[in-house]
Amino acid sequence: MNDYDYAIWIANIDYSIGNAHISKLLNVYKCFEDIFKASEKSLINTNILNEKQILMMIESKNMKKYNLTREIMDKDNINFTYLQDIRYPKKLRHIQNPPFCLYYKGELPDDNKKSIAVIGARNANHEGRELSEKYSKQIAEYGIEVISGLAYGIDICAHRGALSVTGGKTFACLGCSVDICYPRSNINEYIELINNGGIISEFPPKTPPIARNFPMRNRIISGLSDGVLVIEAGKNSGSLITASMALDQGRELMVIPGNIRDRLYFGSNELIKGGACLVTEVKDILDCLGIFYDNDIEEEKTKIYKDLNSTEKEVIGLLNLNPCPLEYILEKTMLPLPKIMKILIKMEIKGYIRDIGNHNYAIRL
Amino acid sequence: MYHETNSIAIDGINGHVVKTEADVSDGLPGFSLVGYLSSELREARERVWIAVKNSGFRFPPKKITINLAPANLRKEGTSYDLTKVVAVLTALEVLDNTFVPDMVFEGEVSLDGSIRRIKGILPMAYTAANKGFKYIILPKENVKEALIVENIKVIGVTHINDLFDILKDPEAYVETEKISFTDYTKSNDNIDFIDVKGQIRSKRAIEIGVSGMHNVLMIGPPGSGKTMLAKRIPGIMPLPEFDDIMEISKLYSVSALLSEDKPLIDKRPFRSPHHSITQTALAGGGLYPKPGEISLANKGVLFLDELPEFNRRTIEVLRQPMEEGLVNISRVGFNTVYPANFMLVAAMNPCPCGYYPDYKKCNCSVVSVKKYLSRVSRPILDRIDISTETDILKYSDINTSDNEDYYSTNNMRERVCEVHNIQKERYKNEDYSFNCELSPGSIKKYCKLNKYASDLIKEIFDSEFISARGYHKVLKVARTIADTMGKEIIEEEHITEAISYRGIDKKYNGGVV
Numbered sequence: 001m002n003d004y005d006y007a008i009w010i011a012n013i014d015y016s017i018g019n020a021h022i023s024k025l026l027n028v029y030k031c032f033e034d035i036f037k038a039s040e041k042s043l044i045n046t047n048i049l050n051e052k053q054i055l056m057m058i059e060s061k062n063m064k065k066y067n068l069t070r071e072i073m074d075k076d077n078i079n080f081t082y083l084q085d086i087r088y089p090k091k092l093r094h095i096q097n098p099p100f101c102l103y104y105k106g107e108l109p110d111d112n113k114k115s116i117a118v119i120g121a122r123n124a125n126h127e128g129r130e131l132s133e134k135y136s137k138q139i140a141e142y143g144i145e146v147i148s149g150l151a152y153g154i155d156i157c158a159h160r161g162a163l164s165v166t167g168g169k170t171f172a173c174l175g176c177s178v179d180i181c182y183p184r185s186n187i188n189e190y191i192e193l194i195n196n197g198g199i200i201s202e203f204p205p206k207t208p209p210i211a212r213n214f215p216m217r218n219r220i221i222s223g224l225s226d227g228v229l230v231i232e233a234g235k236n237s238g239s240l241i242t243a244s245m246a247l248d249q250g251r252e253l254m255v256i257p258g259n260i261r262d263r264l265y266f267g268s269n270e271l272i273k274g275g276a277c278l279v280t281e282v283k284d285i286l287d288c289l290g291i292f293y294d295n296d297i298e299e300e301k302t303k304i305y306k307d308l309n310s311t312e313k314e315v316i317g318l319l320n321l322n323p324c325p326l327e328y329i330l331e332k333t334m335l336p337l338p339k340i341m342k343i344l345i346k347m348e349i350k351g352y353i354r355d356i357g358n359h360n361y362a363i364r365l
Numbered sequence: 366m367y368h369e370t371n372s373i374a375i376d377g378i379n380g381h382v383v384k385t386e387a388d389v390s391d392g393l394p395g396f397s398l399v400g401y402l403s404s405e406l407r408e409a410r411e412r413v414w415i416a417v418k419n420s421g422f423r424f425p426p427k428k429i430t431i432n433l434a435p436a437n438l439r440k441e442g443t444s445y446d447l448t449k450v451v452a453v454l455t456a457l458e459v460l461d462n463t464f465v466p467d468m469v470f471e472g473e474v475s476l477d478g479s480i481r482r483i484k485g486i487l488p489m490a491y492t493a494a495n496k497g498f499k500y501i502i503l504p505k506e507n508v509k510e511a512l513i514v515e516n517i518k519v520i521g522v523t524h525i526n527d528l529f530d531i532l533k534d535p536e537a538y539v540e541t542e543k544i545s546f547t548d549y550t551k552s553n554d555n556i557d558f559i560d561v562k563g564q565i566r567s568k569r570a571i572e573i574g575v576s577g578m579h580n581v582l583m584i585g586p587p588g589s590g591k592t593m594l595a596k597r598i599p600g601i602m603p604l605p606e607f608d609d610i611m612e613i614s615k616l617y618s619v620s621a622l623l624s625e626d627k628p629l630i631d632k633r634p635f636r637s638p639h640h641s642i643t644q645t646a647l648a649g650g651g652l653y654p655k656p657g658e659i660s661l662a663n664k665g666v667l668f669l670d671e672l673p674e675f676n677r678r679t680i681e682v683l684r685q686p687m688e689e690g691l692v693n694i695s696r697v698g699f700n701t702v703y704p705a706n707f708m709l710v711a712a713m714n715p716c717p718c719g720y721y722p723d724y725k726k727c728n729c730s731v732v733s734v735k736k737y738l739s740r741v742s743r744p745i746l747d748r749i750d751i752s753t754e755t756d757i758l759k760y761s762d763i764n765t766s767d768n769e770d771y772y773s774t775n776n777m778r779e780r781v782c783e784v785h786n787i788q789k790e791r792y793k794n795e796d797y798s799f800n801c802e803l804s805p806g807s808i809k810k811y812c813k814l815n816k817y818a819s820d821l822i823k824e825i826f827d828s829e830f831i832s833a834r835g836y837h838k839v840l841k842v843a844r845t846i847a848d849t850m851g852k853e854i855i856e857e858e859h860i861t862e863a864i865s866y867r868g869i870d871k872k873y874n875g876g877v878v
Contacts, residue, residue, distance in 0.1 A: 357721070
């Protein structure tokens with residue numbers, strides 16, 4: 001057994017033996033092998049682990065849990081890295097309380113590339129989703145890696161945006177182990193992520209998505225990135241935890257502002273008030289990370305709908321990212337309902353707009 | 366001494382003639398009933414005995430046996446009391462029996478000899494008339510219900526003692542008041558689609574739904590008028606014809622839902638069971654089967670408000686009746702068939718609080734919205750062709766002065782009737798009569814598209830905007846929309862409108878949630 005194997009062993013003893021314990025043990029024993037070979041008496045003398053933990057450590061030397069984990073790792077193509085390993089992401093190594101080990105599918109973020117974490121509400125509305133997808137796409141085009149959490153809402157849209165770019169890399173940090181896709185309905189993105197980035201978690205295989213794990217994975221999301229982009233964070237949102245972790249870790253904090261009366265943006269606006277970088281276009285993000293860009297990325301702003309006729313253009317001109325009720329379109333265009341419906345459905349099929357429910361329409365970016 | 370009388374047994378909503386045979390002979394004095402009887406019929410022994418005694422007649426010390434034939438048919442209910450009384454009394458030669466073979470007797474007797482109201486008179490009278498009987502003798506309170514049936518003379522009785530005179534000269538007691546069927550159908554409704562302000566899209570969806578008899582699902586926030594719309598749907602269906610009225614009324618008659626002053630159901634029914642309803646109450650059943658809500662909604666509307674709140678297994682029982690238009694209730698030894706040809710109208714909120722996807726009002730988490738939507742049974746959603754969203758009303762909608770005549774109940778019904786006629790004409794050689802019943806095979810035959818429309822539907826299908834099942838739904842609905850515009854070939858516009866009525870699965874942020 002080499003260091004790598006011992007690291008897997010120690011990471012799989014028990015949930016209660018965590019990062020802090022392992023690093024303290026390493027201070028005493030120098031290497032994993034010495035910990036493995038340490039006698040019960042010497043472990044008691046170090047006074048790091050309690051009686052129960054020592055018993056578990058001694059019992060685990062039968063390698064039952066280790067073998068089980070190795071089996072799953074081999075079967076599911078799960079990779080492993082630990083703090084002392086050369087593959088361990090450099091950015092993460094320097095945060096406070098870095099995870100001792102990382103399990104991952106696919107690959108780990110490239111240390112030499114910039115990366116951005118895109119975070120926000122699960123029940124985000126259309127505007128947030130579109131912005132998340134759009135910005136993730138644009139920054140992925142600049143070779144920046146997009147990191148998020150595979151959750152509903154902003155997270156999954158960020159992954160989608162990055163995946164839509166050929167060669168775009170995106171990584172998901174999970175609150176469960178990497179062999180579990182949570183939430184289940186994002187399975188398509190989960191599979192794509194393995195080939196275009198990776199799935200990362202510090203939890204050993206077969207760990208279910210339990211609530212206490214999620215704040216912990218948030219520190220990995222921000223730790224792996226150079227900057228954190230917050231889209232739609234409400235009051236007391238989990239994204240604010242990530243944002244404060246990012247500040248502790250010295251990451252750039254970028255926030256898309258929202259209407260000050262909109263409760264979906266209370267958290268976001270609070271962050272801006274506290275001094276976060278305000279983002280209104282993708283250039284702001286690139287500026288913040290110190291990335292050079294051509295000045296001509298700007299005119300993407302107004303999309304040109306070449307294949308639309310003049311009435312269709314008139315209708316789409318009425319729409320924006322906020323839900324626009326059908327009555328408003330009817331009133332403004334003075335066209336009969338069936339005709340409007342025909343135009344709207346056709347544009348929806350083309351992917352220009354979306355029916356977001358209750359007869360409200362909004363454009364897609 | 367032996368004599369027999371006739372009465373009618375109800376099976377489903379049809380009747381059979383049951384003969385009541387009475388025999389009076391020497392032997393150990395007694396009074397016995399035979400012939401596959403339910404418990405309330407066995408108890409009739411006491412009722413008949415005492416009622417006859419209390420009417421001033423004394424039974425001789427003889428052995429009296431009453432048999433209800435055919436003996437293999439299960440009989441239940443209290444309607445055979447009167448026929449037993451007559452059978453015994455004619456066998457004892459107390460009553461005149463000249464006219465008895467031409468008569469049908471129905472009624473429950475009470476201990477003092479008076480005759481009580483029973484249920485199911487309408488199908489009984491109907492069967493009696495069909496079987497060629499001349500008179501039907503029944504409780505006075507049920508007279509109006511029977512008067513609707515033609516070709517039979519109705520005689521009401523209030524007490525056993527009346528029978529002595531009636532049987533001597535029945536013609537003198539025949540109810541002369543004739544109620545014609547048209548008297549009842551003129552009653553005017555005070556609910557009209559005109560009362561519903563705004564909601565033009567939903568009104569249009571409903572009109573199309575009724576035109577092709579597609580089942581409709583309404584999704585919308587609380588207070589947006591889903592129930593109000595649903596209640597008005599039976600009104601825009603074509604006025605029920607005589608056969609429809611008879612069928613509906615028979616079902617209500619066997620369920621004891623007809624009253625003395627309203628002996629006929631002349632409107633298409635609107636049934637709105639609460640979501641705590643059981644499978645039996647919905648589909649019909651019981652030890653002695655009774656029609657369920659789906660049968661009471663026959664020829665009308667079954668409205669399921671708060672669809673996700675219904676027990677999933679309860680809703681699943683709708684599957685077979687929705688396919689076949691009837692419900693078959695099997696019991697040991699017999700089964701009963703009730704018609705259940707209804708249009709399903711369901712309503713639901715998009716999320717537990719009802720305001721999704723408006724996050725300014727909706728506080729529901731993503732997971733709870735998903736859970737709520739997935740509570741609706743998939744097989745039932747597959748049978749619903751049209752989904753429409755209801756809007757929250759604005760002040761300008763409520764306070765609008767122009768009475769939109771286009772969506773008044775009368776105008777809508779006229780248009781619906783036209784479309785029904787088109788379909789009747791088109792499907793005259795088929796065993797179905799509405800667009801909603803088109804199978805994938807017949808869709809090819811009857812849903813002809815023009816070039817633009819077929820290009821469009823191909824584009825829609827390729828863009829994964831609709832599923833394969835959704836594709837057939839869209840075509841069926843587009844067929845109806847084309848019919849409402851009097852077009853034989855389906856055009857682009859019809860397809861796009863049909864798509865806007867697609868289900869909830871691909872809506873709400875593209876199904877992303």
